[in-house]
Amino acid sequence: MSALVLTGNGSRIENVAAVAREGRKVEITPEVIERLGKARAVLDRVAASGQKIYGLNTGLGANLGTSVTSDASAFQRQLLEGRSGAVGEPLPTEAVRATMFARAAMLSNGGSGISPEILVTLVAALNAGVLPVMPSLGSIGAGDLVLMSALGRFLIGDGEATFQGQRLPAAEALALAGLKPVRLEPKDGLSLINASAVSAGQGALAVADAIASLAQQEQAGALTMEGIGANRTILDPRLQTARPGAGQAEAASRLRALLADDREIAPTTLQDPLSIRCIASIHGALISAIETARQAVEVELDGAADNPLVLTDDGMVISTGNFHTPALALAFETLGLAIAQTAAASAARFIQLTGSGRNGLPKYLSPVGGASAGFVPLQKTVTAILAAIRHKANPVMLDFLPVSEGVEDHATQTALAVSKTGEMITLWRRLIAFELMAAAQAVDLREGLRPAPGTARVHAAVRALVEPLQQDRPLGTDAEALYAALSSGKWQA
Structure with a gap:
């Protein structure tokens, strides 16, 4: 696998996912090093002129009015130590790698004025797989500096790190990887932490997961349409043109591709329940939201988010x-x-499939009937999962208090908004697994049905993991098997 080259622009969520999850190596171009060197020279020249520069010769936050005249390197170390207030479970390895890559991408544009050797060491540590232990709680969305302090301290040899499966003192881990701690020049400590790299890195992974999960949801939705005998005219391109809702035409096109067949399929109903009839609108809205989130993340990856900012061409800070x-x-x-x-629409379709019998399907999707519970007990599990999703869907970005003596009187809770979205995707995949399982059972029970090539592949992928229900058995185990395949990246349909 070729290395991913940092240039200071053009970073994509796919880059973050490749580095975080696949271990892709990262390289820095000579042009980036030259850019950082020029910005560093501007920063040093402006500082030598006596200009007040936040975080270089002044305190931070409410200490803005305090002049700093002591040793610059010692102050930057003090700055990192004083903001190391994060707590909680450590971020997962992939989230730490995503954070390191995100900050490296941001620093590559040169706006921070950071010393070039610090970026080089950051990338070398990432490539070597020596990673800081980063607690997960501490960001309010006015930058992630409290969380990022663990990364800054790691690079100077403080705190803890992981390397080759061991948790070690940072200095020891760096040495085992053949690396030396960095020396902080003026503003270097602040440059390492004063950005939303945790939010951007984890956000990139969440968007990548949302894209993959949507493709799986489309497969489940199409298989439900097969199993329930849905009226497919709802996917007619002319209907999408008549009211071009966000992403609707694309969503309908994807579903048509899954259901494409050279035979004329007669619908069993004039109109289906809204979770089926409006599926293109529902999925289309998600397609639009995913694209907006992608763009927002990629702005951060390529942006100069530093305060203060070095404008190299203008010689200003x-x-x-x-x-x-x-x-x-x-x-x-x-x-x-x-x-x-x-997810709510997926849950609704599951309940339609597994209820008292619709469009000729047997009650509870049980082939034996009588006192058989079939799939109906799983309606409770589906409802419980949906309740957890709905709880996490409650907005948090207005939940903040003024801090730092009122200097920071606004916040965004971005890190929390991103992390809860990732948790929702995990729960959503569980619902997709339930819908796939019920839809496959419906296809098996619909006499004479020959699925379209696309949905036949989906059905085969389900049946490779879960046998048809012949008599009551523990279906939770089957749902877990499907969920594991969907979340592992090994799902093939």
Whole structure:
């Protein structure tokens, strides 16, 4: 696998996922090193002129009015130590790798004024697989600096790190990887932490997962349409043109491709329940929300989010609010709601499939009838999962308090908005597994049905993991097997 080259622009969520999950190596171009060197020279020149520069010769937050005249390296170390207030379970390995890559991508554009050797060490640590232990609780969305302090301290040899499956003191882990701690020059400590790299990195992974899960949801929805004998005219391109809702035409096109058949399929009904009849609109809204979240993440990956910001061409250093991420938070709140809406429709289709019998299907999808419970007990599990999704869909971006003596009187809770969206995707995949299982049973029970080639592949993928229900058995185990396949990246349909 070729290395991913940092250039300072053009970073994509797929890049983050490849580095975080597949171990793809990262390279820095000579042009990036030159860019960072020029920005560093501007920063040093402006500082030497006596200009007040936030976080370089001033305190932070409410200490803005305090001048810093002591040793610059010692102050930057103090800055990292004083903001190491994160707590909670450590971030997973893939989230730490995503964070490291995200910050490296942001630093590559040169706006921070960071010393080039620090970016080099950050990328070398990522490539070597030596990673900081980063607690997960501490960001309010005004940058992720409290969470990012663990990364900053790691690079100077403080705190803890993981390497080759061991949790070690950071300095020891770096040494085992053949790396040395960095020395912080003026503003370097602040440059490492003053950005939303945790939010952007985890956000990229969440968007990648949402894209994959939507494809799986489309397969489940199409298989339900086969099993329930749905009226497919709802996917007619002319209907999507008549009211071109966001993403609707694309959603309908994808479903048509899954259901494409050279035979004329007569519908069993004039109109189906809304979870089926409106599936293109529901999925289309999610397609639109995913694209908005992608764009918001990629703005962060390529953006100069530092405060203060070095404008190399103008020879200036000025304060900014670029670290603030209201658009990113709003994109993930919207994505979460779109996922919840899609999940609710999946749950509704499951209940339609497994109820008292619709469109000629047997009661509870049980082939034996009588006192057989069939699939109906799973309606409770589906409802419980949907309730958990709905709970996490509640917005959080307005939940903040003024801190730092009122200097930070607005926040976005971006990290929380991103993390809860990721948790919703995990739960949503469980609902997809339930719908796939019920839809496959419906296809098996519909006499004389020959699925379209696309849905036949989906049906075969389900049956490779779960046998048809002949008599009552523990179906939760089957649902777990399907969920494991959907979430592992090994699902093939």
